[in-house]
Amino acid sequence: MSQGLNFDFLIDTFFLALTGVPTTLMISIVSMLIALPLGFLLALTRINRIPILHRFAQVYVSFVRGTPVIVQIFIIYSSIPLVLTAIFKKYAIGIDVYSINPIWYAFIIFSINTTAILIEVFRSALGTVDKGQMEAAHSVGLTNIQAFRRIIIPQTLVVALPNICTAAVNLIKATSLGYAMSLQEITLKAQMAANVGYNYVEAYIDIFLIYLILCSTVEYLFKLYEKRLSKYKVASI
Incomplete structure (x- = not known):
């Protein structure tokens, strides 16, 4: 058994794992773009206690937040192909379900998971806005959409x-579970390289470093955007 870290493998695999970053970012960005409006709208249904939708959002949040992401992946990634196969067979649709790129399943799974988180985020944030501001907006002739x-x-x-x-940071980290769907993202690429010589320690160090860089960059970008939005803090007082 070799002693110490294999630095050549560490460096080579780092750049190999970097090739999985575009897949990780694509899943994260698409999932957030889907989850943000859905989370906001469902948060409104909870605040306004809209019948049926309010209860649906409540159950949805409890279910998603109460189950591990990896379990959601296994359930959805296993069940959707079975359901689609039965439907396609019934209506004689000539599509091979199992040839569908797993990234589409990733979009569904991580959007569902992130939406549940954002519902609670927006629900608590909307509760801090004075309801009288909507009435003031109506009084100056603004529509609901304009006021929002x-x-x-x-x-x-x-x-x-x-x-x-x-x-967003948790979403990026959660995409590391995409290996369970054979997604060619950071974790799977590093693990596949490690399988040859059992250099798993080096591979996981590379995974750690890449996710640390990604998440730190995202946090920095959010801080920059938060500074731009700081002008609205005065309006909210």
Whole structure:
């Protein structure tokens, strides 16, 4: 058995694992773009206690946040192909379900998971905005959409942004579980390289470093955006 770290493997695998970054970022960005509007709208249903939708959002949040992401991956990644196969067979649709790129399943799984988190983030953030501001917006002739876009949403984002940042960072880290769907992301690429010579310690160090760089960069970008939104803090007082 070799002693110490294999630094040549460590360096080579670092750059190999970097080739999985685009896949990781694509999953993260698409999932956030889906989850942000859904989370905001479902948060509104909970605050306004809209019948049926309010209860659905409540159960949805409890279910998703109460189960591990890896379990959600196994359930969805295993069940969707079976359901689609039965449907396609019934209606004689000539599509091979098992040839679908697993990244589409990743979009679904991580969007579902992140939406549940953002519902609670937006629900608490919207609760900090004075309800009288909506009435004031109506009094000057603004529509609901205009009031939300110009007044409510900016103030909500000021409060919610730190938690949205946390959700985004957690999402990026959660994509490491994409190896369970054979996604060619950071973790799988490093693990496949390690399988040849059993250099798993080096591989996991590379994975650690890459995710640390990614998450630190995302946090920095959110801080920059938070500074831009800071002007709305005065309006919310």
